[in-house]
Every structure is written in C-alpha cells, then in structure tokens.
Amino acid sequence: MEHRDVGILHPGAMGARVAAQAVTTGAAVWWLPQGRSAASRERARAYGLRSAAGIRELAATCEVVLSVCPPAAALDVAGQVAAAGFRGVYVDANAVSPERMAEITGVFEGGAVTVVDGGITGPPPREPGRTRLYLSGDDTAVARVWALFDGTALTPVALAGPVGRASALKLSFAAYNxxxxxxxxxxxxxxxxxxxxxxxxxxxxxxxxxxxxxxxxxxxxxxxxxxxxxxxxxxxxxxxxxxxxxxxxxxxxxxxxxxxxxxxxxxxxxxxxxxxxxxxxxxxxx
Missing domain, CATH: 1.10.1040 (N-(1-d-carboxylethyl)-l-norvaline Dehydrogenase; domain 2)
Structure with missing residues (x-):
C-alpha cells in the first residue's frame, strides 16, 4: 500500500475519528500535541496518530493537511499552515461559509498549495454509512483526498465545481438539522x-x-x-x-x-x- 503522510489540525472528538479513518487506509497521520488536553492525547494514542515537534515539521512532512477545528479558528489555522511553508493539498473540513472559504483560499494565494473545500455531515465516523465528507475544488486534489478515505467509515463524496460548494452544502444541511x-x-x-x-x-x-x-x-x-x-x-x-x-x-x-x-x-x-x-x-x- 502506498505510504502517505497526512497532517490533522486539531484532532478533537470529530477530527480524531476522521484521522483514524485515514490511518486504516495506510496513511501516516501526524498531529501537534503541544498544548492539547489529556483527552486529545489519549485519542491520538488510541488511533495511532504520530506526534510532530511543531507546525513546521508537520508542514514539511505532510503532503496533505486537514483542518478539522471549531469554525471560528479555521482562518487562523490556515494562516499558521501557510506561514509554516506548507506545499501540498490543504483541506478545510470545517463548518464555514463559502465566503470564509474564499478568505481561507486567499491565505495560500501565490503559494504551492491547492485548497480543497470539505464538509463533514453526520457523527464522528465509527461505522460505514452514517458520516460523509463532501469535497469540492480542483479535481486532481479532490481525488487525492477522496482516496484517503475510500472504503472507510467516512464516506468521501466529490462535488463537481469550485471551492465553496462543499461548505454551502454542509451549512445548508446544518441550517435545518x-x-x-x-x-x-x-x-x-x-x-x-x-x-x-x-x-x-x-x-x-x-x-x-x-x-x-x-x-x-x-x-x-x-x-x-x-x-x-x-x-x-x-x-x-x-x-x-x-x-x-x-x-x-x-x-x-x-x-x-x-x-x-x-x-x-x-x-x-x-x-x-x-x-x-x-x-x-x-x-x-x-
């Protein structure tokens, strides 16, 4: 199985379960333990996540970085990854508006980063069929992220169209639910x-x-x-x-x-x- 290095920022209850699905497909998933709670550390240990010494090491090691954090922190997390010199596919899988996704994409403008828009619906993935990861943006980058979760409890779904569509669908569903x-x-x-x-x-x-x-x-x-x-x-x-x-x-x-x-x-x-x-x-x- 192809070896892939993936970063996750920052694995709470949802993010840790998402990271665990990538581990099952053979990815090496890295996280930042500094300043995180004992519960986060225990989840990371249980799901086989690897500790990075800092954001720069994570950015240099990983070809894909997933941001799964509270929506209010999404723009700041993107800024930290950009400042660390990341070169790869950045997946913002947070509950943010299409307008916020445009801001996040702008953070990486002019760099060697391809942004993929992600929207997670359902509970933290434990069993197939209940949780989906919608993806939109560059087709090649979307396919790369899709492959990380194919066959896992987190069902990837590619949406045709640009960054912003996955976020719009996620928020539309949340607006009702x-x-x-x-x-x-x-x-x-x-x-x-x-x-x-x-x-x-x-x-x-x-x-x-x-x-x-x-x-x-x-x-x-x-x-x-x-x-x-x-x-x-x-x-x-x-x-x-x-x-x-x-x-x-x-x-x-x-x-x-x-x-x-x-x-x-x-x-x-x-x-x-x-x-x-x-x-x-x-x-x-x-």
Missing part, C-alpha cells in the same frame, strides 16, 4: 412556562417521533455541542446574507446556543436544564 434543536428548545420553554410541557412532549411523541421536540434526551444532545454550534450558526447567517436570504433564524439559533456554552462537553446535562437556561437567561449548570 441543528437549528431544529434551538426551535425545539424554544417550544419546550414556551410550554414549560405555561405548565403544559408534559402535554407538549406527549403530543410530539405521537406526531413527531424521533425529533428533538419529542424526547428531552434527544434535545439534551445539543448542550455539550452548543459551544461549537453557536459559531457555526454565525457562519450560516453569513452564507444566508451572501445569497440574499434572511439570516434571522441562524442568528437566533446562535444566541440560543450561546446560553448553553457552560455545558461544553458535559454529557450529563439534561434537556430540562437547557430549557431552564432559556427561561432564566442563564447557562449555569446544576
């Missing part, structure tokens, strides 16, 4: 305030089973992720404005997720707590 959690929480807060929350849940279980409105446990899943989803909503709002569509839904969702930032990575937070945070205007955990 993730804003639905904010809408469900607001409906529950309204019902709770009028003493009919149990009745609303019973009605939703009958009419809308399997949705965040029907199950408080389902709604609770938004709490630990809200710190990432809030900035993603801001990217969606920017993308909406770019095509002349109303941005108010995404902006309101960003404000809602902002109420839940204190629950970052807390698997114990309950749906009832998230509803209370909306009513009280507080994000304090109990």
């Amino acid at each position: 993730k804003i639905s959690y904010a809408v469900a929480a607001h409906a529950c807060a309204l019902a709770d305030g009028h003493g009919v929350l149990d009745d609303l849940l019973e009605l939703a279980q009958l009419m809308l089973p399997g949705t965040p409105l029907a199950e408080l446990e389902h709604l609770a899943a938004a709490g630990p992720r809200a710190w990432r989803w809030g900035p993603e909503m801001s990217e969606i709002a920017q993308a909406c404005r770019g095509v002349g569509a109303p941005s108010g839904f995404a902006e309101a969702a960003a404000a809602t997720f902002g109420r839940w930032e204190a629950h970052k990575d807390d698997p114990a937070v309950t749906g009832q707590r998230l509803i209370a945070d909306l009513v009280q205007g507080s994000s304090s955990s109990t």
Whole structure:
C-alpha cells in the first residue's frame, strides 16, 4: 500500500475519528500535541496518530493537511499552515461559509498549495454509512483526498465545481438539522412556562417521533455541542446574507446556543436544564 503522510489540525472528538479513518487506509497521520488536553492525547494514542515537534515539521512532512477545528479558528489555522511553508493539498473540513472559504483560499494565494473545500455531515465516523465528507475544488486534489478515505467509515463524496460548494452544502444541511434543536428548545420553554410541557412532549411523541421536540434526551444532545454550534450558526447567517436570504433564524439559533456554552462537553446535562437556561437567561449548570 502506498505510504502517505497526512497532517490533522486539531484532532478533537470529530477530527480524531476522521484521522483514524485515514490511518486504516495506510496513511501516516501526524498531529501537534503541544498544548492539547489529556483527552486529545489519549485519542491520538488510541488511533495511532504520530506526534510532530511543531507546525513546521508537520508542514514539511505532510503532503496533505486537514483542518478539522471549531469554525471560528479555521482562518487562523490556515494562516499558521501557510506561514509554516506548507506545499501540498490543504483541506478545510470545517463548518464555514463559502465566503470564509474564499478568505481561507486567499491565505495560500501565490503559494504551492491547492485548497480543497470539505464538509463533514453526520457523527464522528465509527461505522460505514452514517458520516460523509463532501469535497469540492480542483479535481486532481479532490481525488487525492477522496482516496484517503475510500472504503472507510467516512464516506468521501466529490462535488463537481469550485471551492465553496462543499461548505454551502454542509451549512445548508446544518441550517435545518441543528437549528431544529434551538426551535425545539424554544417550544419546550414556551410550554414549560405555561405548565403544559408534559402535554407538549406527549403530543410530539405521537406526531413527531424521533425529533428533538419529542424526547428531552434527544434535545439534551445539543448542550455539550452548543459551544461549537453557536459559531457555526454565525457562519450560516453569513452564507444566508451572501445569497440574499434572511439570516434571522441562524442568528437566533446562535444566541440560543450561546446560553448553553457552560455545558461544553458535559454529557450529563439534561434537556430540562437547557430549557431552564432559556427561561432564566442563564447557562449555569446544576
């Protein structure tokens, strides 16, 4: 199997699982352990990632670099890679707007870097068929990235067209999928305030089973992720404005997720707590 060196910046819960898929296809995947948490270090060890001494070593070693980070950090990460003198294929797989992707591409302008636009949909890849990596941009570079994940739990899908298309698809899906959690929480807060929350849940279980409105446990899943989803909503709002569509839904969702930032990575937070945070205007955990 052909040996390939790939860099991943920075492997959190999603990024580590993405990196693990490339390892299964024979790639040597490098990361930067400096300043990262014990949980990140343990994930990297478990998935067979290799430690680079710094960004310059990673840039010099790798032919492909994937950025999988919170959207607010995407432009800064691209700048760090460019400053390190990277020459290869740079994949921005973050939840950013097409406008932000244009900025990221501009960071590498005039250099020896080909930018590929990536959009991940679904949970961290563990089993085939649930998580996709959409790719757009230069055909040769897209094919190179596609080959890294072919046959893994992360299904690569090439989109015809330029950089920006994968991000547009990712955000369009998130605009429905993730804003639905904010809408469900607001409906529950309204019902709770009028003493009919149990009745609303019973009605939703009958009419809308399997949705965040029907199950408080389902709604609770938004709490630990809200710190990432809030900035993603801001990217969606920017993308909406770019095509002349109303941005108010995404902006309101960003404000809602902002109420839940204190629950970052807390698997114990309950749906009832998230509803209370909306009513009280507080994000304090109990």
